[in-house]
Amino acid sequence: MIKLSIDKAVGKPLAHDITRIIPGKSKGPAFKKGHILSKKDLAVLRDMGKSNVYVFDPDKGYIHEDNAAKVLAESFQQKWFTLEGPSEGRFNIKAQINGLFKININLLTFINQTETIICSTIHQNTVCFEGMTVAATRIIPVAIEESEFWPIVEEIRDKGPLLRLLPFSRSKVGVVATGEEVSSGRVKDYSLDILSLKVQSLGGKIISHQICPDEKKAISRAIRQMAKDGCDVIITTGGLSVDADDVTLDGIISSGAKLISYGSPILPGAMFALAYMGDIPILGIPAALFYYKATVLDIFLPRAMSGDRVTREDIVRLGHGGLCLNCPKCTYPICPFGKG
Template sequence: MEKIKVQDAVGAVLIHDMTEIIPGVVKGPRFRKGHIIRKEDIPVLLGMGKEHIYVWDQTPGLIHENEAAERLARSVRGPGLNLDEPKEGKINLTAAFDGLLYASEDGILALNTLEDVVLATIHNYQPVKKGDKIAGTRVVPLMIDEKVILEAERIAQTFPNPILEVRPLKTFKVGIVTTGSEVFHGRIKDKFGPVLRRKIENWGSIALEQTFASDDVSMIQSAIRDQLKHGAEMILVSGGMSVDPDDVTPTAIKEMGAQLITYGAPVLPGAMFLLAYLEDVPIMGLPGCVMYSKTTVFDLVAPRILTGEHLTRLDIVKLGHGGLCLECPTCTYPRCSFGK
């Protein structure tokens, strides 16, 4: 780039946007990058307080910040993301549809270790809505050595999955089995069902008819099998998840031959959470907090399963960092620290 006097700029090509600010009237680009300066532009530029401007000098090996930011954005973009137009050297990536953000934390770190490269994102596994801002890219200098951007593009290609992508939640048929002799015999009213049904439907899935079982291993297993017969692709078993002698839900699930991923999670509320797979069908044992706490471990795990992800014990263990809900008087999840 080259710095020249405004009076000598006729015919030169602007290298960046020129912002005009008139309080209460306008604040935005008066001249865009690539604009060829005309004679009539000179008094306008002087009126904007510009004595000198930077123009394109076509130095080999250097690229403009807008091009660099766009190439960075394209290198990290996976499915489910749109790119905004470059603005003052920055490109925003937004969600193309509702879903869950999958971000490679290692990939983000690797790119940001490159000098003069900036990639800022929201937290991994965060639920997003269409149009939500997901990330922004830019470079620090107005002009940057293209070798830096080529290295960023190379790094992005070394990861098996895109550094950033939004995965839609699939539509599952979800079976609900509520355990507990007190509910089964009608001594108390079930409160799990309405909560679970509302969450399932908000995620775009279908809640099958809820079934009930007393605190009996064989009855719980029979209820789970009935849900499978009715086409359940995910099963939620509520109640009976503590260590009391009468709480036999974990035993019932394990003794069905299900692959136990975890019984217990480093999340509060939700420590007594169970995840298992019976062949390909995920089964979640839900503790009592799901019934009365607005956001729990269930809200962190279920959406990931609904994207089609097969979770491991390590995935659950990692929830400990950020797994403490502060139980604010007004819940703002997911725009808070929980699950981050």
Template structure:
């Protein structure tokens, strides 16, 4: 139960919710905290932030205050890879507790947001995030809501746990096969290797060796097997992925025993991507665009593998919606629609 009280008559009363002060371009934050006892000196400041009246709220057992609701929703929805903020103005934020792959149960999220008064907002699923990064937030819309609605959220979360989680990246020893007679013979310098090393290091993995081969399929097959024998957890083949007659990498991966998940991806850049498996070892054929585009199929597919997920053909084909890079003058990936 709640009622309005003029601020002049509220001296000595306890605020039942946080109050926000906004100075455009300078400040937005909490001016008065829930539980604050209003003094005579507070009245002018309350009026300065537009408060002519305040709520006096009396809750019964059938209603939940916004702060308690936010904590309960966040606790129910968050996985082991999430740390929760303090509740502030009814809102709780979710932060990644480690580097990894953000995973959102999108279907369950839709169901929760369909419950009246309840909101959970997240970043897009299946993107790489850093430790401490904010990835979601939750609150209720009114100052208080029915207990039954919060219980329904908790039940949905229990059935679909977790709603928001960050899967840690596993460390992979990566073997690289760089194909191309022009690189093998030294006519041009390899530019792909340094890019691949940097990308894998950013994801917590290590390139243990790089083999250079010509456009000869037998050499490529031998290089793949050599890296497998050396203990590589993943093989990445760079170059030779187009339809040119000299580009034999896809055929070489097959000849090495690769069981192909997909050759081709509905992403630009990255259409000529190949994913295969030799036993339990993923083998990737990376097109040249990975070398010079900040965001490409590499950034959509590889983090999922490093997080221990099985990447299926359906996972790849679903990337078509959002898989067209806008080639912005300044790339801000992943703060953009690519892959989402």
């Protein structure tokens, strides 16, 4: 690629699109890549403030920004994504299905440290819906030498994929509502009213619902029965604080499930418990569920229903971004909550 004054570039093919912006009216290419400049184009270029342009150097092998962006977008992912572009050197990557968005953060850092290639994404662990743009890529120059480009692409392929989309394949959910007040009928159980919509939004269905008193054995028995009945995910509600009557955590442990974490740096949701019975996640959701629109459940339910196994370290890291601001008008998930 050679930089020439516009006068000397007459008769030569442009190496890139030249964008023209008319404030408040339009933005788009005035001249497309490959356009052979003529003398009549010079006035338009000067009106755009252009004194120099890039033309192709016939002695070197280059990949134009449009072609490079397509190669990159294809190398970043393997399935469940579609591509959109090119537009001014950029390709968008879109979700092909509903699912949980996962990013290889180390690889993303490597890509953006190359100084010639960029990739921008939405946040890790975002719930994505079909057609949603999740990432975009382009090269910084209008063209890149092949000798520099292809080794980077090969390294991306070797370390990848950069992007994954996990389908919400664990669709059968069981709910264990706990508390003497609900088991006795003194207080209505609102768990299904709240949980049904959240589960359905991820393509799931609550197939089992039991109300248990504050008794370790009853809670344990309900959890084991739901696992036996084919529940992919089990949610318990309430009974996780330090009150003398709260035994939900004991019931979870007594069921034979392996406790991963009790307590989280997430507000609301500090008393969150996570356990696994084999590969079945058990989410112990504190009573904050019944008051706040967005809680720890909204962070971990999508991960549970997509089969994304959560560790204690994952929970600890969410102290960064784990504070809900309790906005007067909740806009979750379009907000910082849970976006560590």
